[in-house]
Amino acid sequence: MFTDDEYDYVIAGGGTAGCVLANRLSADPAVRVLLLEAGRSDRNPLIHVPAGFAKLTAGPYEWGWRSQPQRHCNDRVIPLAQGKVIGGGGSINAQVFTRGAHEDYDEWDKKYGCTGWSFNDILRYFLRSEDNDRLSAPWHGNGGPLGVSDPVNPHPLSKAFVRAGQEFGLPYNGDFNGESQYGVGLYQNTTRGSRRCSAAVGYLHPAKKRPNLTAKPGHLIARVILDGKRAVGIETTTGKSRHRYRARREVIVSAGTIGSPKILQLSGIGDPADLREAGVDVRHALPGVGKNLHDHCDLDIIYELNTYQSMDRFARPRPATVAAGIEYAAFRKGPLASTVVEGGAFSYGNREEATPDLQFHFLPAAGVEAGIAGVRPGYGCTLNSYFVRPRSRGTVRIASADPAQPPLIDPNYLADDYDLEMSMEGVRQSREIMAQPSMARHVKAEHLAGGQALKSKDDHIRFVRGHGRTSYHHVGTCAMGDADSSVVSPDLTVHGLDGLRVVDASVMPRIVSSNTQAPTVMIAEKASDLILGNT
Numbered sequence: 001m002f003t004d005d006e007y008d009y010v011i012a013g014g015g016t017a018g019c020v021l022a023n024r025l026s027a028d029p030a031v032r033v034l035l036l037e038a039g040r041s042d043r044n045p046l047i048h049v050p051a052g053f054a055k056l057t058a059g060p061y062e063w064g065w066r067s068q069p070q071r072h073c074n075d076r077v078i079p080l081a082q083g084k085v086i087g088g089g090g091s092i093n094a095q096v097f098t099r100g101a102h103e104d105y106d107e108w109d110k111k112y113g114c115t116g117w118s119f120n121d122i123l124r125y126f127l128r129s130e131d132n133d134r135l136s137a138p139w140h141g142n143g144g145p146l147g148v149s150d151p152v153n154p155h156p157l158s159k160a161f162v163r164a165g166q167e168f169g170l171p172y173n174g175d176f177n178g179e180s181q182y183g184v185g186l187y188q189n190t191t192r193g194s195r196r197c198s199a200a201v202g203y204l205h206p207a208k209k210r211p212n213l214t215a216k217p218g219h220l221i222a223r224v225i226l227d228g229k230r231a232v233g234i235e236t237t238t239g240k241s242r243h244r245y246r247a248r249r250e251v252i253v254s255a256g257t258i259g260s261p262k263i264l265q266l267s268g269i270g271d272p273a274d275l276r277e278a279g280v281d282v283r284h285a286l287p288g289v290g291k292n293l294h295d296h297c298d299l300d301i302i303y304e305l306n307t308y309q310s311m312d313r314f315a316r317p318r319p320a321t322v323a324a325g326i327e328y329a330a331f332r333k334g335p336l337a338s339t340v341v342e343g344g345a346f347s348y349g350n351r352e353e354a355t356p357d358l359q360f361h362f363l364p365a366a367g368v369e370a371g372i373a374g375v376r377p378g379y380g381c382t383l384n385s386y387f388v389r390p391r392s393r394g395t396v397r398i399a400s401a402d403p404a405q406p407p408l409i410d411p412n413y414l415a416d417d418y419d420l421e422m423s424m425e426g427v428r429q430s431r432e433i434m435a436q437p438s439m440a441r442h443v444k445a446e447h448l449a450g451g452q453a454l455k456s457k458d459d460h461i462r463f464v465r466g467h468g469r470t471s472y473h474h475v476g477t478c479a480m481g482d483a484d485s486s487v488v489s490p491d492l493t494v495h496g497l498d499g500l501r502v503v504d505a506s507v508m509p510r511i512v513s514s515n516t517q518a519p520t521v522m523i524a525e526k527a528s529d530l531i532l533g534n535t
């Protein structure tokens with residue numbers, strides 16, 4: 001049955017979580033580990049230069065997924081970039097380092113039945129993963145694989161944004177990952193020495209010379225091989241041929257929030273109705289697979305500046321770009337050392353919430369991400385906002401039994417009216433922050449996508465429904481918990497099956513109140529202890 005090698009652990013997906021697991025599980029030389037990834041290697045220098053983010057949200061390092069027409073967003077089909085490369089999302093993301101609110105994890109533990117995942121339980125995994133170059137105990141770790149640092153030379157506009165946030169009434173916050181997220185400041189980044197520090201850089205590459213670890217990019221996973229109710233291996237396809245890899249101990253699916261439910265469904269694990277519709281035999285009925293999809297719905301406002309100063313002037317080849325390249329190569333400084341997403345804030349849309357429920361990202365540039373409007377090069381900046389605890393839920397379903405076919409992804413953005421209300425509040429606060437003296441003095445004009453005015457409530461509704469988009473923070477489709485709708489237990493084993501775990505952002509039962517990379521690293525760190533019995 002198995003044409004290829006045998007391993008102890010086969011990890012299906014070489015993204016953020018997969019790279020963490022590859023390192024931790026192969027630390028024991030007696031254990032053979034295989035990491036399989038559909039995308040290519042992360043050798044391209046664009047991935048490693050922090051500002052390269054601006055060139056990575058479309059192209060060969062992402063899957064090119066598209067949403068189903070979004071019913072509550074004027075039936076728009078929204079591009080949903082997800083990493084397809086060693087390092088996954090961590091190789092193409094904006095490198096913003098946030099963990100969410102402590103209370104997020106306490107809710108996982110109490111409300112969703114994720115025993116052992118309260119903030120007190122998981123803090124040590126955040127600390128173990130981290131190598132922070134400014135902050136330390138009690139909230140930060142030093143010496144871990146994941147490099148975390150401050151912006152090297154924050155753009156003057158980013159500093160102006162931080163002042164404007166204070167003029168708006170937010171307290172200055174020098175550490176969004178400390179006691180509280182509330183306030184305005186500069187984000188720390190997953191960078192080390194002015195280079196991106198993805199989980200591939202921090203975890204996988206240092207472990208790659210271990211003879212017991214094999215990483216295979218360019219391998220599309222077709223399914224998990226089941227022997228009765230036990231997972232015994234993984235089948236991959238290269239188009240023409242199929243390969244099978246036996247897992248003596250466990251298969252760990254780490255293909256991300258879209259990829260993991262897709263692989264389970266292709267393997268006959270999922271909601272019987274979904275599987276039958278796609279022409280796949282039901283091997284294990286598990287209705288929650290692919291349900292509970294959610295993401296932060298992002299709203300961008302673009303501003304035209306009155307002087308030529310923004311970072312988007314480096315987006316095209318010109319003498320200044322060449323000079324910036326030389327400065328970066330020689331000194332690891334200058335515009336290319338910036339992740340572009342520098343300023344940040346957490347605020348309250350609803351004052352009765354225990355923790356901030358709105359998050360903002362300030363970019364001293366416009367037109368940075370694929371599909372987002374720009375202005376004249378050198379004259380743009382962007383403030384985006386989202387509601388951090390969305391209530392809308394969507395689905396991921398395979399369209400057919402063909403592993404090469406994209407799944408049907410329906411994030412169902414703004415289905416819940418409260419999400420719409422909070423998104424409007426985020427837009428309102430964004431404009432108020434940008435109207436404060438420290439920012440207003442730089443701004444010539446506000447450019448709302450579609451060129452519309454924003455005055456009445458109806459204008460705001462039209463804007464939010466017309467322009468809400470992904471923040472790339474998909475989670476929840478293989479939710480951890482004890483409810484019938486959950487897919488994995490708190491030890492991340494798939495309910496009702498042996499030898500199979502899911503370890504990635506898809507297991508979050510509810511999204512954290514921030515960006516999702518650091519929480520995914522934490523999940524994989526804890527998973528490695530659960531797998532090795534080190535708890």
Ligand SMILES: Cc1cc2nc3c(=O)[nH]c(=O)nc-3n(C[C@H](O)[C@H](O)[C@H](O)COP(=O)(O)OP(=O)(O)OC[C@H]3O[C@@H](n4cnc5c(N)ncnc54)[C@H](O)[C@@H]3O)c2cc1C
Nearest residue numbers: 013015016017038088089093095096221256259505515517
């Ligand atoms: C453009 C972008 C910007 C972002 N910005 C930030 C940010 O600034 N800060 C932050 O904290 N988070 C950010 N995120 C989110 C963060 O990167 C993700 O939450 C995190 O990477 C999720 O990790 P994961 O392991 O669950 O999935 P991923 O990192 O996506 O890894 C899954 C891997 O599995 C592979 N895979 C999937 N299906 C298959 C298959 N069938 N066969 C083989 N391989 C497969 C994929 O190619 C991928 O490499 C961003 C994400 C994106 C895409």
